[in-house]
Structure formats: structure tokens, C-alpha cells
Amino acid sequence: xxxxxxxxxxxxxxxxxxVFSMLRRERGLESEIAALKEVAGEKPTG
Amino acid sequence: xxxxxxxxxxxxxxxxxxxxxxxxxxxxxxxxxxGLTVDETYAQRIIYFHVPCAWLSMLAFFVTLVGSVxxxxxxxxxxxxxxxxxxxxxxxxxxxxxxSGAIWAKPAWNVWWTWDPRLTTYTVLFLxxxxxxxxxxxxxxxxxxxxxxxxxxxxxFLSVPITFMSIRWWRTIxxxxxxxxNFGLSAGMRPAFFFGIIAFTLLYVTLLAHRVRLxxxxxxxxxxxxxxxx
Numbered sequence: 332x333x334x335x336x337x338x339x340x341x342x343x344x345x346x347x348x349x350v351f352s353m354l355r356r357e358r359g360l361e362s363e364i365a366a367l368k369e370v371a372g373e374k375p376t377g
Numbered sequence: 378x379x380x381x382x383x384x385x386x387x388x389x390x391x392x393x394x395x396x397x398x399x400x401x402x403x404x405x406x407x408x409x410x411x412g413l414t415v416d417e418t419y420a421q422r423i424i425y426f427h428v429p430c431a432w433l434s435m436l437a438f439f440v441t442l443v444g445s446v447x448x449x450x451x452x453x454x455x456x457x458x459x460x461x462x463x464x465x466x467x468x469x470x471x472x473x474x475x476x477s478g479a480i481w482a483k484p485a486w487n488v489w490w491t492w493d494p495r496l497t498t499y500t501v502l503f504l505x506x507x508x509x510x511x512x513x514x515x516x517x518x519x520x521x522x523x524x525x526x527x528x529x530x531x532x533x534f535l536s537v538p539i540t541f542m543s544i545r546w547w548r549t550i551x552x553x554x555x556x557x558x559n560f561g562l563s564a565g566m567r568p569a570f571f572f573g574i575i576a577f578t579l580l581y582v583t584l585l586a587h588r589v590r591l592x593x594x595x596x597x598x599x600x601x602x603x604x605x606x607x
Contacts, residue, residue, distance in 0.1 A: 334484050335419040338477040339400070342426050345473040346580070349466070353587060360594040367601040 385586050392576070392583040399425070399569075399576035407569035416484040423481040425569050428554065429577035430474035437467030437581065438506065438537050445530035448523055457523035458592035459585075460530055464509055466584055471503045486550060494547040498540040505533040519599065 403425030410421040444460025447453070478496075479489045490496065512529050516522035544551045554560045562570055 332416075332419045334416060334480050335404075335422050338420075338423040338480040339404070339426060341476040341480065342430060342473045345469055345476070346584075349469045349584065353584075353591060357591055357594065360591070360598055363598050364594065364601065367598065367605065371601065371605055 385583075385590070388579075388583050388586065392579045395572075395576035395579050399573045402569035402572055408563065408565040410566075414484070420481050420484040423477055424554075425573045426577075427474055427477040427481060428570070429574045430470045430477060432574060433577055433581045434467050434470040434474055434502075435537050435541065436578070437463045437470060437585075438502070438534055440585070441467060441506075441509075441530050442534040445527035445534075448527040449531075452520075454519070454523065454596060457527065458589050458596070460527065461513065462585055462588035462592055464506055464530065465588060466581060468503070468506055468510075470581070471499070471506070475499065475503070491550070493551055494543040494549050495540070495551040498536065498543040502533075502536040502540050505536050509533055 403422055407422065407425065409418050413421060440463035441460045444456045444458075444463060447456030448460065475496075482491070483489050509526060509529055513522055513526050516525060543549070544553050545556070552561065554562075559567065560570065
């Protein structure tokens, strides 16, 4: 039974690690976009 | 929240429910295999998740091929985004399939790993797609990176049919499920097997949609940086 549990855990773990890494990258990019938009708003045009 | 955003979250919810049902069917719903030792009987249930992972790794690399060809024809970044997103998922499912296969191999073959043609070609396939990301990370110019990665993605795909056919071309101890009558499964096992493949495919589509969206955000950052002359 240990083999079966280990295999299912490994697969779920691989999926969760990928999902969490995606969420982390998404959060990082969104905060970067917000910061860049703020800078763009402050930057004088012309 | 846009319509596509709502659609993505509905798809995510459906994929999660499908995966929970697939897990229940694989662990509880499907009957136990007959004529095996106790360890082998439990380990046999690994195929309900191992086969979908292996199938998705190959599907993901096929989508990378499609994205690569699409980019070379159109030079539009959306194709490159699709290719890189799918390649990343392909790596994840290759790792999941390899690890679950090794765990199944211990009670079935009495070893965690052997240089069987399927395992060897699958390892080469994995390393080729690791190389795909190493190539991408070595280039800063987005257009040049996308062009080189597209050419590499097309050639790397050659390893997918070789891996798929390896158990038919060479002597192997790896089971050949697709060629066996009824996939070598009893009538009670087949619903869990096919539902697993459907649920995992749905999971792949969902994760791919999220990953492509992430590439869109990365592009937005690059555009903003360019407009600010960073």
C-alpha cells in the first residue's frame, strides 16, 4: 500500500509545486506591473 | 473581472472536481487486480495516474511543436507563449510519470530503475526539454529567443514518437497497454482508467490556460519597461 500512496503523493506534489510556483510568479509580475504603471504615471510626458 | 477570466476559473473548478472524482475512482471505485501479491495489487492502481501523466507529457510536447511551428510561420509571440507554457507543463508531467513509474517498478520489477528502452528514451526526452529551457535562458532578445527555441522545439519533438514506439521497436519489460486487448484491463477497471485520462487532460488544459496568461503578464512587464526606456 505504501507504494501506491507514495506514487499518488508524488504526482499531487508535482502538480501543487507547479501551481504554487505559478501563483508566486503571477503575484510577482502583478506587483511589478503596478510599480511600473506608477512610475509611468509619474514620468512627465513630452 | 472579464468574461475570459470567469471562464478560466469555471474551468479550474471543473478540473479540480474531475481530479477528485478520478482519484476516488482510481483508489476506491476500480476493482483490485487478481492473481497478484498484496504489494503488486496496490501498486497496480498507480497506472490510473501514471498513464495519464505519460500521455499528457507527450501531448504537452506536441502542443510545444504546434506553438513552435506557429511562431516560425507568423512570428507572433502568442505562439511562443503557447510553446514555452506547454513545454513547462510537459516537464512537470514527465517528472510525475517517471517518479510514479519508478515507484510502480519496485514491487513489479523488484528495482526502482532499469535502463529499459522506454525508460532510457523517456530520460533522453526529459533532458532534451530541459535543454529547451537552458537555450531560452541563454538569450535576452525575445524575438531571437523565440526563433531559436521554435527550431529547437521542432527537433526536440522527434524524441516523442521514438519514446512512444520504443516499447514496440525494441525488447522491453515495460507493459504495452495500448496494443493489448481492452488495454489489458477488466471491464470494471476501464471507467477509472478513461476517466483519469479525461480528468488529467482537463487539468492540463486548465494549467496551460493559466500558464499562457502568466506569459501575457510577463510580456506586459517587458512592454512597460520598454516604454519607460528601462
